[in-house]
Amino acid sequence: xxxxxxxxxxxxxxxxxxxxxxxxxxxxxxxxxxxxxxxxxxxxxxxxxxxxxxxxxxxxxxxxxxxxxxxxxxxxxxxxxxxxxxxxxxxxxxxxxxxxxxxxxxxxxxxxxxxxxxxxxxxxxxxxxxxxxxxxxxxxxxxxxxxxxxxxxxxxxxxxxxxxxxxxxxxxxxxxxxxxxxxxxxxxxxxxxxxxxxxxxxxxxxxxxxxxxxxxxxxxxxxxxxxxxxxxxxxxxxxxxxxxxxxxxxxxxxxxxxxxxxxxxxxxxxxxxxxxxxxxxx
Amino acid sequence: xxxxxxxxxxxxxxxxxxxxxxxxxxxxxxxxxxxxxxxxxxxxxxxxxxxxxxxxxxxxxxxxxxxxxxxxxxxxxxxxxxxxxxxxxxxxxxxxxxxxxxxxxxxxxxxxxxxxxxxxxxxxxxxxxx
Numbered sequence: 001x002x003x004x005x006x007x008x009x010x011x012x013x014x015x016x017x018x019x020x021x022x023x024x025x026x027x028x029x030x031x032x033x034x035x036x037x038x039x040x041x042x043x044x045x046x047x048x049x050x051x052x053x054x055x056x057x058x059x060x061x062x063x064x065x066x067x068x069x070x071x072x073x074x075x076x077x078x079x080x081x082x083x084x085x086x087x088x089x090x091x092x093x094x095x096x097x098x099x100x101x102x103x104x105x106x107x108x109x110x111x112x113x114x115x116x117x118x119x120x121x122x123x124x125x126x127x128x129x130x131x132x133x134x135x136x137x138x139x140x141x142x143x144x145x146x147x148x149x150x151x152x153x154x155x156x157x158x159x160x161x162x163x164x165x166x167x168x169x170x171x172x173x174x175x176x177x178x179x180x181x182x183x184x185x186x187x188x189x190x191x192x193x194x195x196x197x198x199x200x201x202x203x204x205x206x207x208x209x210x211x212x213x214x215x216x217x218x219x220x221x222x223x224x225x226x227x228x229x230x231x232x233x234x235x236x237x238x239x240x241x242x243x244x245x246x247x248x249x250x251x252x253x254x255x256x257x258x259x260x261x262x263x264x265x266x267x268x269x270x271x272x273x274x275x276x277x278x279x280x281x282x
Numbered sequence: 283x284x285x286x287x288x289x290x291x292x293x294x295x296x297x298x299x300x301x302x303x304x305x306x307x308x309x310x311x312x313x314x315x316x317x318x319x320x321x322x323x324x325x326x327x328x329x330x331x332x333x334x335x336x337x338x339x340x341x342x343x344x345x346x347x348x349x350x351x352x353x354x355x356x357x358x359x360x361x362x363x364x365x366x367x368x369x370x371x372x373x374x375x376x377x378x379x380x381x382x383x384x385x386x387x388x389x390x391x392x393x394x395x396x397x398x399x400x401x402x403x404x405x406x407x408x409x410x411x412x
Contacts, residue, residue, distance in 0.1 A: 015375065059362050064314040065307055085316050085366035153362045155299040194399075196361035197352070198294030200379035201390060203398025228289045232405050236295050237361075265394040268379050 002100065002174045002181035006047065007247040007255070008040070009215065009274040010130040012056060012188045015267035017089050017129045020137065033271055036261035037133050040273050043259060044134050045142075050181040051097045052145050053104075053170065055246040056126035056188040057152045059084060062118075068154050069116035071166060073108070074123075074147035075101040082122035091128050091137075097144040100177055104146065107173035113166055123147055130188045133273065150243050152189065156227055160242045164223035167249020174250075187247025189240025191262075192233075193269035202235040203270050208262065211241065212274055216257045219248045247276075254279040293407045294383070296355040305339075306358020312336040312346070313363035322370050352382045 016033070019025055025034040061082035063069065076096045081088040108115050127147055135142055148170075151157055158166075167185075174183055191211065194202040211234075214222040223245040230239040248255075259275040289297050296302065312333065315321045325332040333343055345353035346367065354364045368378045380390030383399075393399060403410045 060310075060314055060360075060366070061317065065303070065310050065360075065363075083317050083319065085322070085369035087319070153298070153360065154303060155297050192398075194295070195365070195375060195379060196355055196382060197296050198383050199292070199399065199404055200294075200383045201393055201399040202401060202404060203394075204401045205397065207401070228292075231289050231295065231297065232292050233401060236292075236297060264397055267374070267376050268394065268398075270398070 002177040002179055002183055004171055004174050004183045004185055004250050005049070005278060006184045006258075007251045007276040008044075008130070008134060008184060008186045009212075009244045009247060009272060009276070010133055010186060010188050011190055011266065011269060011271040011273070012126045012129040013266045013269045013271055014084070014125045014129070016271065017125045017132060020132050021090055033263045033266055036263060037273060040259050040261065040275050041134055041136060043275055044184070047184070048182070049143050049184040051100055051183050052143050052186060053148055053183060053250070054127050054130060054145055054186040054188065055148045055150060055243045056130070056186070057240060057243065058149050059124050059126055060153065061124035062121040063149070065154065068151050069149065070151045070158050071113065072116040072118055072149040073101060073105050074118045074121055074149075075105060076119055076121070079121060079123045079145075079147060081128065082124040084124050089125065089128055091132060092140050094123050094127065094131070094141060094147070095144045097146055100174075100179075100181065101146045103177050104170065104173045107176060108166070108169050111169045111172065113169050121147070126188060130186050148246070150246065152240050152242065157239060157242050159227070160223040160225055160245045163242045163245040164220065164249035167246040167251075170246070171250045185247045185250045187244035189243045190234070190238055191241060191270040191272045192235050192238045194235030195237050195268055197236070199235070201268055203264055204234050204238075205262075205264065205270065207233045207238075208270050208272065212260060212262070212272065215244065215248055215274065216255055216276065219245070223249070251276055252278040252280060291407045293404060298360040302358045302360070304358075306360060308337040309342045309346070309354070309358050310360050310363035312338065313359075313366045316366040316370050325370060351378050355382075
């Protein structure tokens with residue numbers, strides 16, 4: 001039986017990808033951020049997951065405003081790297097896990113989550129930056145990946161509570177897959193940041209710290225935070241944090257925070273990396 | 283009943299909701315076209331001609347040609363899309379964020395290094411005290 005063993009929360013700032021791709025991770029500006037990623041990378045290398053589910057948002061790369069899927073799952077054999085407007089990142093193609101992905105799609109839809117299914121799509125920095133952050137710069141990614149996209153580009157994104165419930169449904173779906181697979185799930189985006197308007201550059205360390213604390217201790221109530229609260233307190237793009245609730249909902253009620261890293265600034269953003277492990281089987 | 287937009291009182295923030303989506307579609311689809319290298323080359327070579335291929339309003343067209351980043355948001359631009367024009371110009375997200383907030387690049391960068399813009403005084407249009 002497949003099982004989700006751990007969750008990773010990770011910001012996916014495009015500039016972090018650029019810093020990696022251009023070999024700038026050791027500069028005074030970037031070094032403190034990248035140094036903080038090392039323990040998580042070591043933890044993941046030791047864990048050796050068989051598959052990762054990466055919950056992220058597409059940034060007008062695979063999907064435009066033409067069609068806006070609220071929740072989408074990628075079932076392809078592989079996902080090419082998107083050109084987001086400055087050429088594709090020089091990272092390996094992302095290999096999928098069609099068998100588990102299709103099982104998830106079927107299970108989720110029959111469990112009343114109306115997923116859009118993608119047989120073909122490029123993936124952008126929303127997915128590849130968290131992979132780079134946690135896996136480094138390998139020739140091939142160390143595990144297959146199931147992309148799960150959440151719309152946060154056209155308001156309104158799905159509610160945090162809905163995202164949490166989707167996570168719970170993912171947990172159930174994974175547990176009903178009959179191969180013995182160790183699965184990790186990433187929730188990406190955030191933390192506090194605002195990329196637009198006169199208020200651009202907003203950072204709220206207090207909000208972010210409370211969010212990270214409650215992610216472990218009080219996740220259900222945290223997931224009920226209204227959208228306006230994110231935008232007011234964590235910046236208009238801070239609303240990306242709803243995607244972390246999918247990750248948290250997919251874990252057990254009782255988790256242990258194995259590692260936390262928080263750094264300001266990564267370009268315009270408060271960047272975080274948190275690792276949560278299931279503590280018990282409930 | 284229409285949706286309550288309780289986020290309208292957040293200062294300096296342009297939420298890409300249905301109101302903006304109704305007017306911004308073609309502007310943002312132009313931005314989307316810049317994902318292709320050939321379109322970036324065409325746009326750079328002759329911006330006016332390239333824009334003729336999209337149904338932009340005169341004000342949207344002006345904002346794009348003038349690189350009025352804040353102006354684009356006011357006429358339906360979505361930052362995840364309009365940033366592609368900046369990428370095409372060789373600008374970064376931080377460059378554009380500085381321009382939108384109306385301060386020199388260096389001032390904005392210093393603000394970010396010092397921990398970013400404080401939420402205090404920036405939560406409500408009519409409550410600069412909290």
